[in-house]
Amino acid sequence: MYQVMVVDDEPMAASLIVNIIKRKYSDFEIMGTAYDGEEALELMEEKGEPDVLITDIQMPVMNGLKLVEETKKRYPEVISVIVSGYQEFEYAKQAIAFGVCDYILKPIVPSEFSKLITRIEEKLRQKYYKERNTLMHKMVNEIPVDEKTLRRYFQSECYYGAIVRLNGLPSRYGERGKKEVFSDINEMMIAYGRDTQETLYLCPGELVSDEDYEQMIRRRIGKEQPEAAYVTSVIRQKSVPAAQIGEMVRELYRKLDSSIILGKNQTLILEETSSANPGGRPGKDYEYLEELEYLAGKQKYDRLQKDTELLIHRWVQEERPQLWIEGRVRQIGYLLQRYDAGNRDYRESEFLMDDIFSTAENVEQLCTGISDIFFKDVKEDPASTQKTDTEEYFESVKEYIRKHMAEQLSLHSVSKAVGVSQTYLSRLFRKYEDASFNTYLTSLRMEKAKKLLLREEKMYVKDVAEKVGYKDQFYFSRIFYSYTGVRPSEYVEKENLEII
Structure with a gap:
């Protein structure tokens, strides 16, 4: 209150x-x-x-x-x-x-006092909403928040938590246009995402009980989340007092970040999972690097590529977590650069690896992407890519995306449609848009949504959402707010006032 x-x-x-x-x-x-x-x-x-x-x-x-x-x-x-x-x-x-x-x-006069309170209440609603969003950002990024502040802006006695991630972990590198995602001000359940592929849910205790929370959140995830190659969910079955939200959020994220396994759908109950490193055996097993180092020194690139792909296949089959595999693959990348055998552009290779681990839907896509990053430059004639590395060609790629934005697009589906590899398409987006594919797609969809909302023939928000590729209007509204700073209805009102 x-x-x-x-x-x-x-x-x-x-x-x-x-x-x-x-x-x-x-x-x-x-x-x-x-x-x-x-x-x-x-x-x-x-x-x-x-x-x-x-x-x-x-x-x-x-x-x-x-x-x-x-x-x-x-x-x-x-x-x-x-x-x-x-x-x-x-x-x-x-x-x-x-x-x-x-x-x-x-x-x-009571009627005048009522008008005053209504004005104040709307200002406070906006203030509390923005403060909660700021606190969500701080908690997720492990910035200290005092308990008194938490209790002030999260006023329910207790909260339940869950987190869902579509495909791989988010990019760890900053990029133009990438935004956090927050729940709509009118939603009872608080939501947050580091990007559009993720949702952290905080559910006030009065909306649910321990007995039916898990089923409720499973239904919510199924209803509003977009389609994905694989989904990782972590659910905390028991509620926590408002003052302990920060610790619950950290536990959920630690579990999520250490548990994502390429291509595997998972629903993990936080209380039932151990703190041990999932999918990994103790010790730092880097013996594989010795053989790869020998091959790099001898410039046996075909064998080097084959052995690297076999290692990745083995690790995925063993259900090693993404972070574990990513660490090993980066070690291979550093080794190749030491022998001047990999991608000569260190910064580009880091961005591209980030993209491929985030978007790969299966081990084949991951292996193809890693091979493109590590070995294509040392085996391919640069002249063979000249026709596709042009603004004209990239414009044709964007035109394809514009025509198909209402569909469930992915980096893989678009690269397949336009006839280039995922890694190469990522390169083009980095070069010509200074953004990842997902960030560009979100921006394109939001700009289209803005135009649809202002059409003379009025459209419902849910219809606009479907037109630009979102099956759930609440999920769409969160993305729209993160992109524009206002809700869809507020955007229409604001634009109409400016016209007047």
Whole structure:
């Protein structure tokens, strides 16, 4: 609930405001009353800052204007409202300079007070939404968050958690246009994703019980998540108090990041899984590098490529996690560069490996992609790629994507359709768009969605979502908000106002 402090040196006037709020506005709670500005500041020191400060102007010791000024200095986010008589209207205007959000005239008229509370509630809703999103970002990135702040913005007694990832782990390298994804302000369940391929769910305890949470979240994942080659889900069956959300989020992400296995659908229950490294045996087994180093030194590239692919096949068959395999493959890459036998562009190879591990749907695609990165430059005549490494050719690729964006597109399906390898297509996107395929596709879909929303023939949000390749309108709305900063309905209102 939103916390309100009422300050007035007349007890009856203060009681009137307190009683109106208690009777009519269940989302607001009176955290305290004071009879002058100094007492109000002391109360804030003791109990913490309120969301809303409602204060009279004329009071002994410290008047309302000075109180608002001091509150703004100490607690910049507090919404201040002054209660003013007609004869004090000039004071009311002066208070705007001190950061007053609104004012209401005496004697208080219930209908006017209701309008005031409605305005304040919408501002607080937006504020709490943005603060929760900021806290989600911090918790996921293991930036410390104090328990008091968590309890303020996550107000349910307890929360359940789950996380779902489509295909491989997200890119670890920054890129233009890549955005985090947050739930819509109207969604009861809080959601977050490091990118469009992932959703972390936080479910308030009052919406569900321990007995049916797992089934509920499984249905939710099945309903709104796009199709993918494989999906990894981690579910925590038991709820945690609001103050422990941060630790639960970290546990979910650690489990997810260490458990993704290429091509394997998994639903893991957090409480049932051990902390041991899944799929891996103890020790650092790097003996395979000795044979590869010998082949690199002798420039036996065909044998080197074959042995590398056999290793990757073996590791995937053993169900080694993505992070484990990725570490070994990067070791091979460093070895090849030491012998001047791999991709000469170190930065490009890092980006391309990131892409292929994130988007590969099976071991064959992974092997093909890694071979393209490591061995194509040393075996291929550069002239053979000149026709496809042009802006004209890349424009034809983008045209194909534009025509098929309503379908379930992937890097693999598009590369197959246009007749190049996944790695080569990734290279083209990095070169001409300075972005990954997934980031470009999301941007293209959102720009198309913006145009559809503004058409004269009005379309429902769910229909717009389907037109640009999303089967669930809530999932689409999250992506749209992350891209534009507003919800679809707000975007339409904003654009229509600008036209007027």
